[in-house]
Amino acid sequence: xQIDNKHYHTIWHNSENDTVTVIDQRILPFRFETxxxxxxxxxxxxxxxxxxxxxxxxxxxxxxxxxxxxxNESVVTSELLKAKGDYLKSSRPTAVNLAIxxxxxxxxIGADYANAAEIALKEAYVVKQNEIxxxxxxxxxxxxxxxxxxEKKKGETVNILTHCNAGWLACVDWGTATAPIxxxxxxxxxxxxxxxxxxxxxxxxxxxxxxxxxxxxxxxxIPDNTGGHLMQHGMVDLVIVGSDRTTRQGDVANKIGTYxxxxxxxxxxxxxxxxxxxTTFDFNLKDGVKEIPIEQRDGAxxxxxEGVLNNEVVTTRIMPENSPVANxxxxxxxxxxxAGLITERGVCEANETAITQMFNDKI
Amino acid sequence: xQIDNKHYHTIWHNSENDTVTVIDQRILPFRFETxxxxxxxxxxxxxxxxxxxxxxxxxxxxxxxxxxxxxNESVVTSELLKAKGDYLKSSRPTAVNLAIxxxxxxxxIGADYANAAEIALKEAYVVKQNEIxxxxxxxxxxxxxxxxxxEKKKGETVNILTHCNAGWLACVDWGTATAPIxxxxxxxxxxxxxxxxxxxxxxxxxxxxxxxxxxxxxxxxIPDNTGGHLMQHGMVDLVIVGSDRTTRQGDVANKIGTYxxxxxxxxxxxxxxxxxxxTTFDFNLKDGVKEIPIEQRDGAxxxxxEGVLNNEVVTTRIMPENSPVANxxxxxxxxxxxAGLITERGVCEANETAITQMFNDKI
Numbered sequence: 093x094q095i096d097n098k099h100y101h102t103i104w105h106n107s108e109n110d111t112v113t114v115i116d117q118r119i120l121p122f123r124f125e126t127x128x129x130x131x132x133x134x135x136x137x138x139x140x141x142x143x144x145x146x147x148x149x150x151x152x153x154x155x156x157x158x159x160x161x162x163x164n165e166s167v168v169t170s171e172l173l174k175a176k177g178d179y180l181k182s183s184r185p186t187a188v189n190l191a192i193x194x195x196x197x198x199x200x201i202g203a204d205y206a207n208a209a210e211i212a213l214k215e216a217y218v219v220k221q222n223e224i225x226x227x228x229x230x231x232x233x234x235x236x237x238x239x240x241x242x243e244k245k246k247g248e249t250v251n252i253l254t255h256c257n258a259g260w261l262a263c264v265d266w267g268t269a270t271a272p273i274x275x276x277x278x279x280x281x282x283x284x285x286x287x288x289x290x291x292x293x294x295x296x297x298x299x300x301x302x303x304x305x306x307x308x309x310x311x312x313x314i315p316d317n318t319g320g321h322l323m324q325h326g327m328v329d330l331v332i333v334g335s336d337r338t339t340r341q342g343d344v345a346n347k348i349g350t351y352x353x354x355x356x357x358x359x360x361x362x363x364x365x366x367x368x369x370x371t372t373f374d375f376n377l378k379d380g381v382k383e384i385p386i387e388q389r390d391g392a393x394x395x396x397x398e399g400v401l402n403n404e405v406v407t408t409r410i411m412p413e414n415s416p417v418a419n420x421x422x423x424x425x426x427x428x429x430x431a432g433l434i435t436e437r438g439v440c441e442a443n444e445t446a447i448t449q450m451f452n453d454k455i
Numbered sequence: 456x457q458i459d460n461k462h463y464h465t466i467w468h469n470s471e472n473d474t475v476t477v478i479d480q481r482i483l484p485f486r487f488e489t490x491x492x493x494x495x496x497x498x499x500x501x502x503x504x505x506x507x508x509x510x511x512x513x514x515x516x517x518x519x520x521x522x523x524x525x526x527n528e529s530v531v532t533s534e535l536l537k538a539k540g541d542y543l544k545s546s547r548p549t550a551v552n553l554a555i556x557x558x559x560x561x562x563x564i565g566a567d568y569a570n571a572a573e574i575a576l577k578e579a580y581v582v583k584q585n586e587i588x589x590x591x592x593x594x595x596x597x598x599x600x601x602x603x604x605x606e607k608k609k610g611e612t613v614n615i616l617t618h619c620n621a622g623w624l625a626c627v628d629w630g631t632a633t634a635p636i637x638x639x640x641x642x643x644x645x646x647x648x649x650x651x652x653x654x655x656x657x658x659x660x661x662x663x664x665x666x667x668x669x670x671x672x673x674x675x676x677i678p679d680n681t682g683g684h685l686m687q688h689g690m691v692d693l694v695i696v697g698s699d700r701t702t703r704q705g706d707v708a709n710k711i712g713t714y715x716x717x718x719x720x721x722x723x724x725x726x727x728x729x730x731x732x733x734t735t736f737d738f739n740l741k742d743g744v745k746e747i748p749i750e751q752r753d754g755a756x757x758x759x760x761e762g763v764l765n766n767e768v769v770t771t772r773i774m775p776e777n778s779p780v781a782n783x784x785x786x787x788x789x790x791x792x793x794a795g796l797i798t799e800r801g802v803c804e805a806n807e808t809a810i811t812q813m814f815n816d817k818i
Contacts, residue, residue: 292678297773349681401772406764408763418675
């Protein structure tokens with residue numbers, strides 16, 4: 093997608109000097125900078141320090157990281173690959189994509205150690221291209237929903253609400269929840285996006301608004317408290333969010349606060365869709381509210397706020413010093429509130445029968 | 456209530472030097488300072504510049520303001536009183552309490568212009584005392600709900616969630632939504648309060664957390680996105696919020712985001728109560744969602760954030776420079792989601808029959 097009118101992916105291989113470049117997402121939207129990864133250690137730190145974030149992008153970074161780790165080795169062995177892979181997996185142990193991507197590269201190498209580096213680079217590109225293809229397909233399926241609403245509204249603006257950042261910055265290109273939006277823009281559909289700020293880390297205000305703005309998509313940042321009011325007054329036609337984990341019955345774990353928007357959507361007959369690659373399904377789980385563990389994160393994300401003061405990025409304390417804070421990272425939206433799951437294979441109803449039918453081969 | 460272990464009201468008359476003192480609420484919770492009001496102009500600015508805020512407190516400040524405006528006048532006339540009253544009413548034209556309080560003082564003076572200053576001071580005290588009595592009564596009625604839950608839980612901690620600041624800082628003492636909480640504390644009931652941060656102005660994190668902390672009430676600040684997750688997991692026993700305007704059928708306008716918490720409470724069988732003095736009723740309105748106009752406020756409240764950096768309070772920009780923001784001040788919670796209205800006369804069901812019966816004399 094676009095930044096400053098130039099086309100970017102979130103990560104790319106530089107064939108000239110055989111390095112990998114990523115966008116430094118820690119300082120967005122305040123500054124746009126890229127960082128060159130020259131070693132496996134650079135890749136490890138890019139993931140651990142959240143220079144890159146978003147499960148798909150972490151996976152691709154790890155895949156390229158493995159290549160960086162072996163490209164200058166004179167002898168590659170199975171043990172070396174395992175050690176390098178384990179090292180990369182330790183950068184953020186909770187992200188499943190990371191381990192899958194690393195293993196995919198190691199599997200591709202197989203026993204062809206002589207050509208390991210060349211194969212690794214090619215496979216990293218496959219991992220990257222797969223992520224793009226998934227998002228592209230999600231966009232193609234999802235845009236039909238937006239088109240249908242646009243037709244029903246006789247071309248009047250379609251208002252879409254989204255929460256957090258399930259955008260291309262979390263992936264490689266297109267994004268998940270944003271893919272149908274970008275596709276709608278390409279088709280010339282009149283759209284406007286309500287962007288939930290997404291406290292406490294403000295990924296909506298910082299990343300989604302930034303990428304929509306760079307892409308020229310009409311949007312408005314709103315406090316997370318606002319969506320219900322907008323829906324009561326017919327100002328939202330469609331909600332699309334991403335997912336961190338989806339159960340076999342269609343319960344959706346996503347950024348904290350998603351459930352509140354799903355309730356408001358349900359109360360006001362606004363269709364609530366979740367865009368996700370099928371890799372997000374956890375077919376072992378059924379009842380998401382009961383079974384999905386919810387991460388509690390550092391309180392500093394709540395009481396400290398990053399912002400710009402005199403062109404410098406500073407962190408301020410925004411609440412009383414002695415008040416405790418709680419910081420739950422995700423919540424679970426029960427399937428009964430979900431109109432459908434926009435996947436790379438098509439839009440799937442959020443229930444066990446539909447999900448297990450569409451993804452039968454993956455279970 | 457307490458600040459730094461001393462008992463305070465939000466406003467008081469100093470008999471020694473015949474002035475009025477208020478707490479400077481603009482700089483809470485970062486600094487505690489009081490400001491002396493010596494003239495009617497001081498009172499006007501205290502209201503207009505939000506040194507004082509909250510409808511009840513604004514009313515009391517205006518009542519004392521009128522006294523400040525006439526206490527040094529050698530001749531008081533009906534015209535003078537009207538002019539001074541109109542001046543005060545112009546400080547924040549939307550707050551109904553302000554006009555009511557000013558008119559109450561003018562009415563008390565009647566034609567007794569010779570004793571106008573003395574009467575005004577006494578009546579301002581009456582306005583102030585009435586606000587305290589209302590909150591006190593709301594507390595007494597509301598604490599019974601907390602007691603009942605505590606008994607049912609066999610003395611285990613009662614978890615109460617509140618949104619925004621309907622605390623004593625918005626009133627004179629006790630507060631509205633907080634009055635039952637402070638009364639519960641006095642009765643030794645084990646309570647814990649989940650304090651919604653309340654973006655964009657953060658009155659929960661800044662004021663409610665501050666006053667609960669100073670009062671020694673156990674509490675935790677949470678992002679506004681969190682309440683639904685807590686309710687899904689049985690971590691909230693009761694929601695109590697305030698109200699800015701309540702219709703005759705029990706629809707409640709309150710700080711933006713209240714509706715989302717009411718939906719979550721309803722979805723999880725958590726009782727959702729609204730604490731309000733009967734002065735908050737607007738008996739002319741019925742359907743709150745359709746009829747209550749919702750104020751749109753300055754976008755700076757959304758994109759700029761106040762916080763402490765190196766012991767100084769600074770304001771930073773926390774989102775992209777070019778993204779538009781929207782800032783709706785309130786939303787409306789339909790009566791069907793409200794378990795009851797905690798008023799100074801008792802707990803009233805949120806429907807037209809119950810409301811018009813209990814407040815028959817006021818309609």
